[in-house]
Amino acid sequence: MGDVTRCKRCILPDTYPDIQFDRNGVCNFCSGESSNKNAPKKSLGRQELDKIIRTHKGKSKKYDVIVGLSGGKDSSYVAYYLKKEYDVKILGLNYDVGYRSTYAIQNLEILADKLEIDLLTLRPNRAFLNKLFAHFLRNRGEFCSVCNNFGYLIGASLSWNQKLSLGFSPLMVGGWSKEYEFQHGVSVTSMQYFFENLTQELLEELMFQPFVEKEVVLRFMQLKDPRQAQIGTKEHKELGDYAMDFIQLPDYVEWDLREMPHILSEKLGWKHPPDVHESHFDCSLFPLKEYLKFKKYGLTQETIKNSVLIRQGLMTREEALERMSFEQTTEPEVLDAFLHELGITKNDIDWQAEWSRFA
Numbered sequence: 001m002g003d004v005t006r007c008k009r010c011i012l013p014d015t016y017p018d019i020q021f022d023r024n025g026v027c028n029f030c031s032g033e034s035s036n037k038n039a040p041k042k043s044l045g046r047q048e049l050d051k052i053i054r055t056h057k058g059k060s061k062k063y064d065v066i067v068g069l070s071g072g073k074d075s076s077y078v079a080y081y082l083k084k085e086y087d088v089k090i091l092g093l094n095y096d097v098g099y100r101s102t103y104a105i106q107n108l109e110i111l112a113d114k115l116e117i118d119l120l121t122l123r124p125n126r127a128f129l130n131k132l133f134a135h136f137l138r139n140r141g142e143f144c145s146v147c148n149n150f151g152y153l154i155g156a157s158l159s160w161n162q163k164l165s166l167g168f169s170p171l172m173v174g175g176w177s178k179e180y181e182f183q184h185g186v187s188v189t190s191m192q193y194f195f196e197n198l199t200q201e202l203l204e205e206l207m208f209q210p211f212v213e214k215e216v217v218l219r220f221m222q223l224k225d226p227r228q229a230q231i232g233t234k235e236h237k238e239l240g241d242y243a244m245d246f247i248q249l250p251d252y253v254e255w256d257l258r259e260m261p262h263i264l265s266e267k268l269g270w271k272h273p274p275d276v277h278e279s280h281f282d283c284s285l286f287p288l289k290e291y292l293k294f295k296k297y298g299l300t301q302e303t304i305k306n307s308v309l310i311r312q313g314l315m316t317r318e319e320a321l322e323r324m325s326f327e328q329t330t331e332p333e334v335l336d337a338f339l340h341e342l343g344i345t346k347n348d349i350d351w352q353a354e355w356s357r358f359a
């Protein structure tokens with residue numbers, strides 16, 4: 001770690017793909033030279049959100065909106081905000097791949113009870129999931145693209161089945177909202193990447209999963225990236241009935257990452273583990289995701305996130321450097337158990353494979 005050069009303003013290292021430093025040592029992400037073309041062009045604002053919700057509220061007898069829920073702070077805040085501000089009928093969708101933390105499960109129960117949400121937890125077939133995880137670890141040295149895409153397709157299939165046309169999350173899979181930076185070059189969220197790396201056999205098996213609609217999969221296979229299904233895009237129109245109006249809430253309302261855990265604790269009794277920062281405790285494989293990213297690219301998602309917070313003036317560079325001691329840069333305990341479950345070894349993992357370059 002000693003020889004890493006970091007941006008003088010944020011903490012991004014020189015190992016981050018496509019990073020460049022100017023003569024003052026400031027990176028192209030800080031100087032704005034590398035602005036993301038998928039970022040929302042304008043601040044969409046609360047009025048726009050009012051309009052969208054008015055259009056959908058009361059349209060269906062059962063639910064007004066579907067919200068993806070993990071029990072983590074961002075998705076919990078989405079549900080809290082929608083209930084408080086709009087009193088909508090929410091169908092909460094929780095995707096369980098067998099690695100939810102006890103904190104996450106407790107938070108889900110709290111949300112369902114206190115906000116009066118119908119909560120649907122879908123747990124895909126274990127053997128099939130393991131096959132997918134093992135396949136991606138062997139071939140690409142990562143496993144998160146499985147949840148990113150399979151989970152997305154399950155959500156899209158469910159909303160299509162329920163005839164629900166409005167969906168919410170803090171961040172669409174592969175998303176870029178004004179509060180979250182798309183992780184250029186180190187992301188495994190693209191659909192094109194996922195489908196290109198699936199074998200024919202795995203694809204067929206995927207389409208036969210009970211929560212998955214084959215037609216929905218075939219439609220979404222035509223997208224490069226789930227972001228293309230976002231409201232107002234050409235692809236959103238082409239998806240026709242298969243598309244829903246998918247809202248990334250941070251694009252529309254104030255999103256104070258540091259305040260949210262306090263608000264949720266105070267209003268709902270929501271909890272996060274005391275010994276870690278409040279990020280991503282919802283999935284117990286998160287430390288492994290971070291470790292794989294660190295091994296390959298010399299940085300973790302926390303480094304990227306905290307760099308964004310510095311740019312927004314919500315964190316000092318000193319604090320971000322201090323918080324790096326929390327980051328998962330050594331082999332996490334969960335690795336051995338996970339590999340054992342999948343029936344593969346560390347030697348089977350492709351540690352060198354580059355991840356998605358679609359952006």
Ligand SMILES: [Zn+2]
Pocket residue numbers: 007008009010011012026027028029030031
């Ligand atoms: Zn920077």
